[in-house]
Amino acid sequence: MAGIVSYGAYVPPTRLGFGVMSGRPAKPGEEGPERAVAWADEDAITMAVAAGANALRGFDRAGVDALLFASTSHPFREKQSAALIAKALDLRRDVATADVAGSLRAGTGALRAAFDAVAAGSARRVLVIASDQRPAAPGSALERAFGDGAVAFLVGNDDPIAVFEAAHAVADEIVDVWRGEGDRFVHTWEDRFVVQEGYAPVLAEAVKGLLGKLGEGAGELARACLYAPDERSLAGVAKACGLRREQLQDALFGRLGNTGCAFAPLLLAAALESARPGERLLVAAYGDGAEALALRTTAQLEKLEPRRGVSWHLARRRPVRSYDRFLRARNLDAREYEPARDQGLSATIHFRERDEDVSFVGQRCRSCGGLQFPNQRVCERCFAKDDFAPERLSDKTGSVVTYTFDFFFPTPDPPTIVTITEIDGARVHLQLVDARPEDVKLGMPVEFSFRRIHEVGGRPNYYWKARPYDPEGFAAHDPEGFAAHDPEGFAGATHGSGR
Amino acid sequence: MSRGTLRDKVAVVGVGCSQFGENWDMAPSDMIVDAAYEAYADAGIDDPQRRIDAVFTGSIYSQKGPHECSDALKLFAKPVTMVSNYCATGTDAFRCGVLSVAAGLYDTVLVVGYDKPKDRGVSGPSVMMNQVRDLPQTPAGWFALCAATYFDKYGAGREDLGRIAVKNHHNGTLAPKSFLKREITLEEHAQARMISWPFGLYDCAAQTDGAAAAVITRADLAKSFRADPIWVKGVTVIAGPNPQKDPSNDFLSWKPTGWAADDVYRQAAIDDPRRQIQVAQLHDCFTLTELLSYEDLGFCAKGAAREHIASGVFELGGELPVNTDGGLKTFGHPTGATGVRMIYENVLQLRGQAGPRQVPGAELALSHNIGGHPTACGIAILGNS
Numbered sequence: 033m034a035g036i037v038s039y040g041a042y043v044p045p046t047r048l049g050f051g052v053m054s055g056r057p058a059k060p061g062e063e064g065p066e067r068a069v070a071w072a073d074e075d076a077i078t079m080a081v082a083a084g085a086n087a088l089r090g091f092d093r094a095g096v097d098a099l100l101f102a103s104t105s106h107p108f109r110e111k112q113s114a115a116l117i118a119k120a121l122d123l124r125r126d127v128a129t130a131d132v133a134g135s136l137r138a139g140t141g142a143l144r145a146a147f148d149a150v151a152a153g154s155a156r157r158v159l160v161i162a163s164d165q166r167p168a169a170p171g172s173a174l175e176r177a178f179g180d181g182a183v184a185f186l187v188g189n190d191d192p193i194a195v196f197e198a199a200h201a202v203a204d205e206i207v208d209v210w211r212g213e214g215d216r217f218v219h220t221w222e223d224r225f226v227v228q229e230g231y232a233p234v235l236a237e238a239v240k241g242l243l244g245k246l247g248e249g250a251g252e253l254a255r256a257c258l259y260a261p262d263e264r265s266l267a268g269v270a271k272a273c274g275l276r277r278e279q280l281q282d283a284l285f286g287r288l289g290n291t292g293c294a295f296a297p298l299l300l301a302a303a304l305e306s307a308r309p310g311e312r313l314l315v316a317a318y319g320d321g322a323e324a325l326a327l328r329t330t331a332q333l334e335k336l337e338p339r340r341g342v343s344w345h346l347a348r349r350r351p352v353r354s355y356d357r358f359l360r361a362r363n364l365d366a367r368e369y370e371p372a373r374d375q376g377l378s379a380t381i382h383f384r385e386r387d388e389d390v391s392f393v394g395q396r397c398r399s400c401g402g403l404q405f406p407n408q409r410v411c412e413r414c415f416a417k418d419d420f421a422p423e424r425l426s427d428k429t430g431s432v433v434t435y436t437f438d439f440f441f442p443t444p445d446p447p448t449i450v451t452i453t454e455i456d457g458a459r460v461h462l463q464l465v466d467a468r469p470e471d472v473k474l475g476m477p478v479e480f481s482f483r484r485i486h487e488v489g490g491r492p493n494y495y496w497k498a499r500p501y502d503p504e505g506f507a508a509h510d511p512e513g514f515a516a517h518d519p520e521g522f523a524g525a526t527h528g529s530g531r
Numbered sequence: 532m533s534r535g536t537l538r539d540k541v542a543v544v545g546v547g548c549s550q551f552g553e554n555w556d557m558a559p560s561d562m563i564v565d566a567a568y569e570a571y572a573d574a575g576i577d578d579p580q581r582r583i584d585a586v587f588t589g590s591i592y593s594q595k596g597p598h599e600c601s602d603a604l605k606l607f608a609k610p611v612t613m614v615s616n617y618c619a620t621g622t623d624a625f626r627c628g629v630l631s632v633a634a635g636l637y638d639t640v641l642v643v644g645y646d647k648p649k650d651r652g653v654s655g656p657s658v659m660m661n662q663v664r665d666l667p668q669t670p671a672g673w674f675a676l677c678a679a680t681y682f683d684k685y686g687a688g689r690e691d692l693g694r695i696a697v698k699n700h701h702n703g704t705l706a707p708k709s710f711l712k713r714e715i716t717l718e719e720h721a722q723a724r725m726i727s728w729p730f731g732l733y734d735c736a737a738q739t740d741g742a743a744a745a746v747i748t749r750a751d752l753a754k755s756f757r758a759d760p761i762w763v764k765g766v767t768v769i770a771g772p773n774p775q776k777d778p779s780n781d782f783l784s785w786k787p788t789g790w791a792a793d794d795v796y797r798q799a800a801i802d803d804p805r806r807q808i809q810v811a812q813l814h815d816c817f818t819l820t821e822l823l824s825y826e827d828l829g830f831c832a833k834g835a836a837r838e839h840i841a842s843g844v845f846e847l848g849g850e851l852p853v854n855t856d857g858g859l860k861t862f863g864h865p866t867g868a869t870g871v872r873m874i875y876e877n878v879l880q881l882r883g884q885a886g887p888r889q890v891p892g893a894e895l896a897l898s899h900n901i902g903g904h905p906t907a908c909g910i911a912i913l914g915n916s
Contacts, residue, residue, distance in 0.1 A: 382663060389663045402778065406664065412778055434782045436675035437728040440655060447725070450672050452775055452782070461775040469728070474683055485663060493663045 034150035035192025035327065036185050037157065038336060039301045040086025042079045043181040043288060043345035045466055046071045048352045050286075053176060058353045065286030069352065070165045070180040072361040072444045073465065073483040075492060076103040077113050079182035080163035081120045081482035085427065086340040087159065087184035093121060096186070097155035098128040100146055102138035102162040102293050104211070106131060107492045117161065119390040120482045120494070122424045128155070136209070136259065136319030138162065139183075139293040143315075144325060146187040147196040157188040164292030169217040170364050177261065178218075179289020181345075183298045193333040194304065194313065197326040200241035204321040206230045227265045231318050235259070236272040238322035242314065243273075246326055250274040254311035257281040257299035259318045261290065287346060293317070300327075302342035309333050350466070360444035382493070387422065392480060392496045394458050395420035403458040425480065429501050430455035432476045437469045453478055453498050466499040477501040536798040540633040542753035542760035543913065545574025545746035546875040549645075551863030552710040554740040559593065559647045560603035562742035566868075567604050567643055570744040574756045579606065583746075584637035586611040589624030589644040590867035592651075600643050618816060618902025619768055620644065621743070621870020622909025626766045628747050638749055644871035645742035655726075655738055671727035671735060673904050674817045676774070678729045680782035681823070685834040689729050692818035693720035694840050696733040696860060699815060702847060703857025705888040706876075710739045710863035734818040739863030743871035745878070761878045761913050764895065765798030767791050768909040775904055785820075787908035788827035788901055795910040796829075801895070804829045805851060808912070809893040810880045812873035814901045815858040824899055825853070828910075847888055855880060855888045866902075870909060873898035881915040 049066040052058050070079060080101060088096070099121075101114040114129035132138040132145075139162030146158035163182030168175035208226040211218045220226060235258065243250055250256075256275050260266035263285050270280055281299040291298055296317040303313050309331045316324035352358050359365045387393045387407065394405035399416035403423060410417050430453040437447035449464040449472055464472065465481060478498035485495040547569025549562040567579075576582045586609065588600040597611040616623040621644035628642040682688055697717055703709040715733055723731035746756070753760035771787035774780045792804070801807050811830070815821035825836045830851060831844075839845065845853040856862045856876045859869060877896035879885045894916060900909040 385664060404778065405776065412772065412776070434676045434678075434680045436672055436678065437725070438669055438672040438675075439725045440669045440671055440727055447728070448672075450676075450727075452676055452780075457778055459776045459778055459780070474679055495663050 033192065033195040034147045034187065034189050035195035035330070036304070037188040037190065037192050038087050038091055038186040038339070039184065039304055039341065040083050040089065040339050041181065041183045041298060041301050041341045041345055042082035042086065043068045043342065044070045044074055044079065045345070045348045045350045046352055047349045048358050050176060052352060052355055055355060058351045066351070067176065067179040067289030068181055069358060069361070073485065073497070074165070074180070075107050075484060076105045076163040076165050076182070077107055077116060077492075078482050078484060078494065079165065079180065080113070080117050080161045080184070083163065083182035083184040084117060084121050084159060084161050087186050088121065089339070090337055091186060094124050095157050096123050096127055096159050098146070098149060098158040099123060100130055100132060100142040100158060100160045102132040102142040102160070103164055104134060104136065104138065104292050105165045105167065106133055116390065116494070119386060120392075120426070122391045122393060122426065123159075136293050136295070137317045137321065137323050139295075139297040140315060140317040140323045140325060143185060143187070143297060144199050144323065146185070150187055150189050156190075157186060160185045160187055162294040162297045164294050166292045167211075167217045170359060172217070174218055174220060177290050179291050181288060181291040181294055181298055183294050183301045185297070185301075191332045192330060193336050194327040194329045197312070197328055198242060198245045199323065199325045200238055200245055201323040202234055202238045202241065202321045204230070204234045206320065209319070223261070227261065227268075231261060231265055232268050232272065235269050235316055235318045235322045238324040239269070239273045239314065239316050242324040242326055250279070252312060253279055253314050254307060255279060255281045255303040255313045257296050257303050257313065257315040258283070259296040259316065284342075284346070293319075298342060304329070304333070305339070305341045305343055307333060357445065389495050391424065392426040393422045393424050394455075396423045403456045405455070405458045405460050425455050425458070425460070426482070426496060428455050428480075430460070430478050430480075430498065432464070432472065432474060432478060432498070433459065434474065435464070435472050451498055463497045464499065465497045471500065534794065534797070537629055537633055537766055538764050538798055538800065539762050540750055541629045541747050541763045542750055543745050543747050543763065543874065543878055544753055544756035544760050545570040545572070545576065546744065546878045547571075547573060548708050548743040548872055548875045549741055550708050551739045551741035551865065551872070553649050555649065557740065559599055559645055559742070562647070562740060563600055563603040563643055563645055566645070566742040566744040567641060570641070570746050574746040576746065576756070579604065579641070582639055583609065583641045584639055585609055585631060586641045586643065587614060587624045587628040587631070588612070589614045589616075589620035589871070590646050591615050591617065591620055592646045592648055592866065600645075606641070615867075616768065616902060616907050616909070618814060618866055618869065618905070619900040619907040619909040620867040620902070621872065622766070622898065622900045622911055623768045623870070624867070625745065625871060625874055625911060626768050626909065629763055629766050632747055632749055638752055640747050642745045642747060642871060643742060644744075644868040646865035646867040647740045648738050648865065649740045655735075669727060671730050671817060673775075674820055675727045675730055677782045677785070677823060678819055681819070682729070684783060685837065687822070687837045689721065689731075690717065691822065691837050691840055692729065692734050693717045695815065695818040695821050696720050698846050699854050699858045699860035700733070702855055702888060703861025705886070706856035706862055709857045709861055710737050711857070711861040730817050730819070736816045736859035736864040737861060739865055741863055741865035741868045741872065743868045743875050745871055745874050759882055759915070761881050761915055764912040764914045765795040766909075766911040767794040767798065768907060769794060770907050771905070773904050773906055784823050784827045784833065785901055785905050785908070787905060788824055788899070791908040791910045792828050795912055799895070799912045801912070804897070805831070808851065808895045808897050810855060810877065810890040810896045811851060811853045812855070812858065812876055812896075812898040813853050814869075814899050815854055815860050816864065818860070820901065821853065821858070824901070828897070828899065847890070852890050855885065855890060870898065870900045870911070873900070874911060874913070877913050881913055
């Protein structure tokens with residue numbers, strides 16, 4: 033039976049406290065309500081790559097037949113995100129890819145389509161990723177409500193950890209939340225209208241319809257993972273559906289925020305982290321209607337190696353110290369001139385280098401066995417010519433050979449940590465992210481993260497960056513150490529004196 | 532493989548240098564004319580259109596090719612070549628001129644190095660924005676990559692870099708055509724704003740406009756220009772791997788400098804550079820680059836630069852003064868001009884014309900450029916006998 037074989041999540045470690053949004057300075061160690069924010073080098077695509085890689089940990093990437101990518105915040109108006117994500121994940125060239133867009137139901141819709149494809153036999157394994165970084169006007173209520181994040185599910189019919197049971201959808205035309213052509217930010221009609229005529233009755237209609245198809249009452253559910261604009265509206269829908277409070281998966285208001293089309297699927301991933309075999313889970317999303325899916329966990333759930341899921345990411349925080357920094361990272365600060373857009377990054381160079389830049393694939397010399405990056409015709413070590421096998425670097429770990437902190441390189445958040453990183457003998461010039469300069473040590477272990485590198489040519493350009501590798505593994509929590517990380521808290525001029 | 536020598540085949544008979552600085556009111560052609568006509572006068576040439584057989588120019592910012600130089604000087608109906616090799620451009624243009632004379636192709640050649648970075652509207656060097664993978668690339672970021680490793684291994688630190696900056700700021704006050712004429716203190720160095728750790732503002736060369744020129748000729752013709760020609764003892768430019776992906780790079784030195792030193796010392800028959808060379812102009816794009824070059828050129832053992840800096844070996848009045856005119860740090864660094872500007876300074880030193888910064892009795896002088904990531908090193912050795 034079609035079901036979920038594996039899952040993974042991604043939540044950016046950068047968190048914006050509601051107090052900081054109101055202009056108060058962040059205090060070290062303070063833990064108030066906050067939201068996750070994709071930083072300047074992240075977007076829906078980079079978060080999707082991270083979540084996808086987490087779902088694929090321990091699974092053969094060549095076995096993925098299709099990739100469905102759901103988002104309301106695709107970085108390109110015209111250009112497929114899924115193909116770029118497939119390339120960054122180094123999936124097979126004949127993988128079927130599609131973007132699902134334009135709706136907060138895109139995540140559950142893509143998941144349902146994947147179950148259907150596997151059930152119909154048109155694909156053995158489908159990777160479904162939902163990722164959103166929705167734009168909200170500075171100072172608006174939506175800016176506070178939104179959060180950024182991504183989730184991925186590997187769907188298949190071999191050894192699923194949760195099988196798909198049934199779905200029920202409702203289509204409903206309403207102008208409540210929208211972003212039109214050319215609009216910079218998401219708009220919403222008055223929230224009382226949105227909840228009373230849209231969200232609450234329509235989501236309840238979908239949930240009750242699904243329960244009717246299952247022939248069971250709400251009491252049989254172990255967990256309900258429901259999209260909600262806020263805590264109070266969620267409680268209202270739960271009551272209308274006959275759900276008890278303890279059946280509701282924590283919607284993470286004040287910790288993660290409303291992650292758009294990834295919201296309900298992210299809660300499903302969180303539910304899978306703590307579920308036991310044989311439990312029924314419900315996931316339901318709202319947006320111009322609603323869609324509810326039911327799954328039942330299997331004994332395989334306990335055999336799946338620990339995932340980098342929701343709790344792993346929530347435990348890793350870097351508070352943003354000032355609201356101005358957040359605005360700069362989002363390109364929402366006032367500037368005299370827009371950044372130069374005509375420096376002519378060549379599309380043909382991008383085309384030639386996509387194996388290296390997007391897939392992060394290097395080459396291993398068949399003659400001497402050495403690994404090198406980027407691709408070259410002649411071996412750096414033994415000078416053999418044109419005798420290499422491609423080898424993916426993105427899921428390896430590396431170590432820092434040397435580094436500097438570049439204050440000159442243009443970024444909203446200087447300094448840029450620059451390293452030479454050794455990956456299985458190959459030397460690669462990489463930025464290091466998710467760390468403060470004082471955390472950087474010679475020889476420190478790193479892993480790799482797909483990020484925005486710059487916007488030359490007026491479009492997002494992507495490449496890989498190093499980030500500190502946590503050798504404790506996927507389940508380890510180090511909130512003390514990681515919470516202390518702070519993208520701004522660096523007094524660069526004094527760093528390293530006396531070395 | 533066999534390598535010959537250029538020793539004593541070619542002589543420098545004239546040198547010139549424009550004022551280095553933020554030359555807002557000068558075009559590249561203005562600076563080229565200043566430098567070249569000073570070099571003509573120095574060589575006793577008053578009819579350059581007849582006496583100059585060929586021109587070798589070096590620039591990395593110019594988009595106009597060799598024509599910019601030939602048009603400025605109205606040197607037509609002659610071969611004109613432009614060389615571009617990052618910061619080694621000036622030395623490479625000089626090398627190409629020397630090669631052409633040594634090959635017997637021309638009698639007398641003009642070498643011009645120049646650049647005009649201050650027309651770009653930005654302070655400091657370009658941030659490379661050409662490709663996806665090449666980012667982020669700032670020159671300070673490239674050259675800083677030896678710092679963490681070198682400091683870790685040899686115990687040196689920012690204060691050692693500070694002594695180099697203080698020295699070069701002092702020397703620059705003694706050179707009439709230098710850009711910065713201001714002494715700094717170790718404390719000012721330590722407190723300067725950070726550019727790319729460990730390089731603060733005073734660890735970085737001053738990017739300026741400027742041009743420098745040299746007239747070179749066949750050895751047997753040299754004394755027909757002037758009685759005290761300066762002899763080319765050796766010149767080379769050597770390529771190295773990109774250190775950012777070189778799997779065997781130790782980030783304790785830049786490989787091309789060592790290789791270039793081997794080649795040029797062989798040409799010049801030098802086996803004890805510390806004793807045989809009396810004055811040197813080293814590529815101090817950043818203070819650490821100068822520090823590493825002391826070691827990579829054999830002026831002291833690897834890891835020993837710190838104690839030699841502390842004892843003043845490389846200061847004016849020391850055993851082997853380095854960057855007597857302030858170097859890239861304060862004389863200025865118009866990339867294509869720098870190697871030729873070093874030839875200019877060394878020629879003055881070898882003739883005893885360097886005024887208050889004169890190194891007494893200098894007989895052999897070395898100039899050194901390293902450029903790219905760095906991926907190329909040029910060295911020239913001149914002598915007065």
